[in-house]
Amino acid sequence: MEMKTSKKASDSQLNINQDINAKSEPKIDTKTAAKSTFLEFCNSTSIHGVQYIGVRRRFDRCFWIFIVIILLCLCVFYVRPIIVKWRKNPIELNFEHTFESISTISFPAITVCPLHLPNKKIYNFSQVLDTAYKTGFDDFTLEQLKLYKLMCQTCYEDSLNDYQKYKSAKMFPLNVTLNDSDKFGNYLLPTPFSLYNCRGVKDKHPWTCDMEFHQHLLDIGLCHSFNMLPKSQIFRPNVNYGLSETPNYVPPNISFFENEIRAGGKQYSVYSNRDMFTLRTLFFEEFQDEKCDPDFFFFIHKPNEIPWEGVSRFRMPLKDKPQEMFFSVEPDVILTDDNLRSFEPAYRDCYFADERPLKYFREYSKANCEYECYVNVTEKQNNCLPDFMPRSSDSKICKISTTQTIIIEPFKLDAEHLSNCDCLNDCNSIDYKIRLSNIHSSREKRLQFTNEPMDENKEDYIRQAHRGAINVKLYLMKVKPDEIPKNITEEEIDGIVRNNIEKFAPHFNTSQWNSTVFHVYFSKSKYLPMRRYTTYTFADFISQCGGIFGGMMGFSFLSIFEILYFCTIRLLEKRKLAHVDVSGENMGFEDTERDQN
Known part of the structure; x- marks a missing residue:
């Protein structure tokens, strides 16, 4: 018992003596610890040439410092172009190596604006125009005003010189809807004749155009669209726009319509350039007017876009009407790798469809963005929107005089407005390049009106x-x-x-009729898409930089952590030591051995 007590007393006395000696022995300063740590780093690092910098002889030390600096400058010289290319040109747009079938893309949407003039035996527009200019519009019913407004949209160029007189009309908002087009059926040429016959794309045999075309109200009047996405897939909920969800004619459940009925929502595609879409439209003498001689408009556009001036638009004067028009379509397809989402849109110069929210449209496209920009500027300038533009429920409908002014004197988007709207390209886009050719049939004289x-x-x-x-x-x-x-x-x-x-x-x-036939087809059965991709991934960038630094100096990522270790942990440990040898002979190994002991 006494032996244990004496042993504990001696151990306690030993610990007290050690603590007193430790406190009495002064710690080294930071400069000495840093020098010792640097000498140890030079001796143990894997970076080439650095171990000779810590030697005692000054000439050797200066020589290797010079060599290391030269190699470091060479590394920076060769790495700098890689960094510049990584920062300024990380994205390239090149053609793919293989061709794709046109069946992988949608057939373009087609919007036609036929000559929707009223039957002059029932509603003579020229006479109505003269009467309205002389006596005003006070005696017009609401239905007559709406029909008059629709006709003025169709004939806006013919009434250009007199449109100021139109301001004498009733000054209240006038909204022409698709429901009104049914009321105009007694006046206008029925669509079974204006869209007389269709062939191709859907079926190689003739099929009923009205079962696939949807009514579409545009600034130029009542039009019809084929192969567009449904309205609910183009616009956001609660957006008012004159595009019918149902086709012009919903077929009854009868036998000879069985092959023509299909589920809606899916767009048509074709497998060969020989699969041509053909539309025949008829013109009748009763549906002409002395003062109104409008053009026939034909749009070819993407299924998710609204036809307007920003898309392929063709005008066919009635007096120069050819018998056949051929539209050769060449798709221009650009794809973008999904890993480019990590880049800023301005950097890659494009938006993905779900990346840039629009006010009216569900998905982004450059054409829809520019059209929405045009709508917003129009609303800001006039404090209202015409009935043929997309609008929210709280938007005001323009008065008929304001609508006429917007049609005749449309606002032109300039570079400043487009810059403010931030309408970049589509990351994944399909554009249709159109080539047009006309053919005048030898039967033209026989089919002319007389x-x-x-x-x-x-x-x-x-x-x-x-x-x-x-x-x-x-x-x-x-x-x-x-x-x-x-x-x-x-x-x-x-x-x-x-x-x-x-x-x-x-x-x-x-x-007694005259007709024009429109043919739309792909110029080739295959197309060569382009792809937007990164020229260097982060791994490529690191491997190139690592190859230069590693080949010249033996520098790697591990060397970075090695430097951090000696600058932090090892330096702090050195400061706790009582004595270090900084003479350069042991290069810090005496301290290391003493630490280990």
């Missing part, structure tokens, strides 16, 4: 060629879909119309 009565044989020929199709159209126009027998045939419909011609006959002569 005031002379048609030859009986010629009339019989035309009626014989088109009687069946025309009778079916007249029947479907007059009979409600739920009243049509399910198993009725086209021959039976033809017989019904012939036996009741007075009931089904329209208010115009269906035998």
